[in-house]
Amino acid sequence: MKLGIALSGGGIKGIAHAGVLQALEENNIKVDVIGGTSSGGIIASLYAMGYNPKQILKLYKTNVDGVTSFKTNPLISGLTNFLGKKKGKFIGFKTGQSLEQSYTDLAKENNIEKMSDIKMPVVIPAVDISDSKEYIFTNYIPKQKSQNVQYITDIPVGKAVRASSSFPAIFCPCDFETHKFLDGGVLNNIPVVEVKNQGANKVVAVRFEPDGIDETSNLMDIAMHTIDIMGSQISKNNLQASDLVLTIKTEKMGFLDTSKIDECFNYGYDTALKNMKKIESLLK
Numbered sequence: 001m002k003l004g005i006a007l008s009g010g011g012i013k014g015i016a017h018a019g020v021l022q023a024l025e026e027n028n029i030k031v032d033v034i035g036g037t038s039s040g041g042i043i044a045s046l047y048a049m050g051y052n053p054k055q056i057l058k059l060y061k062t063n064v065d066g067v068t069s070f071k072t073n074p075l076i077s078g079l080t081n082f083l084g085k086k087k088g089k090f091i092g093f094k095t096g097q098s099l100e101q102s103y104t105d106l107a108k109e110n111n112i113e114k115m116s117d118i119k120m121p122v123v124i125p126a127v128d129i130s131d132s133k134e135y136i137f138t139n140y141i142p143k144q145k146s147q148n149v150q151y152i153t154d155i156p157v158g159k160a161v162r163a164s165s166s167f168p169a170i171f172c173p174c175d176f177e178t179h180k181f182l183d184g185g186v187l188n189n190i191p192v193v194e195v196k197n198q199g200a201n202k203v204v205a206v207r208f209e210p211d212g213i214d215e216t217s218n219l220m221d222i223a224m225h226t227i228d229i230m231g232s233q234i235s236k237n238n239l240q241a242s243d244l245v246l247t248i249k250t251e252k253m254g255f256l257d258t259s260k261i262d263e264c265f266n267y268g269y270d271t272a273l274k275n276m277k278k279i280e281s282l283l284k
Contacts, residue, residue, distance in 0.1 A: 001283050004033035004200025006192040006242065007040030008207040008235070009185040011167075014039025015060050015261050016248050019268025020206055022053035027276055029283070033200040035123035035191040037184040040206075041164040045103065045157055048122035048139075049110050057265050063102045096162045096171040104158030115139050115160055116153040121198040125184030125191050126163040129173060134187045137164070142197035149194075192238035202282045205242035206268070207235070209249040243282055246271055 005024075007017040017040055024031060036044030046056045112118055115137050124137040134149050137160035141151045155163075155176060163174040163181035173180040188194075190205050239245055248271045250264055272279070 002032035004195035007036035009038030016268030023272035041124040100162035
């Protein structure tokens with residue numbers, strides 16, 4: 001029996017996924033296949049490379065400021081830059097280069113360069129805005145392939161993480177060969193089917209309960225809530241294909257709010273513990 005975990009995107013909230021993995025480890029539950037989109041891809045790649053959940057939490061806090069801080073503010077200026085072009089390239093708030101370099105260095109520490117060097121089966125989705133197709137960065141091309149999906153194994157880990165995390169308007173599209181990649185959540189926010197294609201018999205999907213909108217909500221909150229609504233529709237097929245869905249409820253926080261990282265880790269940990277009997281029953 002092989003257990004697979006599919007982790008959704010969610011900005012800074014993504015560290016809650018490491019809390020889920022911590023709870024599984026403490027209960028001696030082995031994860032055989034892992035996949036994730038955007039921030040879920042960040043956690044999935046680190047775990048697949050051999051970093052344990054507590055190490056991931058520490059790395060997340062160490063590297064997050066360089067990724068989320070912006071030299072250009074306000075929001076409207078950044079959106080105008082993204083929608084325009086400068087020297088033939090789309091630009092946004094951040095290039096994503098600091099994110100790519102951070103995870104390239106972390107991979108090298110474990111003698112890993114490309115996705116194909118990782119031993120544990122892992123899948124990370126991204127979308128090419130040039131051809132409007134979904135691509136899966138992975139170390140193993142599955143025998144059972146999804147229709148209209150392309151697979152890439154020779155991409156550097158840092159580049160793959162950056163591509164899957166290139167949230168529109170926040171990060172610039174990520175260039176790789178002839179591709180221009182954006183956040184995988186555009187088409188596949190919870191890669192349950194791809195995790196199953198890697199040989200997982202049972203798959204647990206982990207997602208976040210959308211934050212509500214009230215009088216304190218700002219423009220980014222509204223934009224994120226709109227994307228959550230679209231994402232829930234896009235993810236229906238994947239959620240139906242899963243064997244168990246863990247929905248993590250967090251207190252309202254911004255997409256890039258770094259002040260509640262430890263709290264988010266604990267939200268994921270507590271959610272997994274509350275559902276541990278259900279998870280264990282899947283493996284019997």
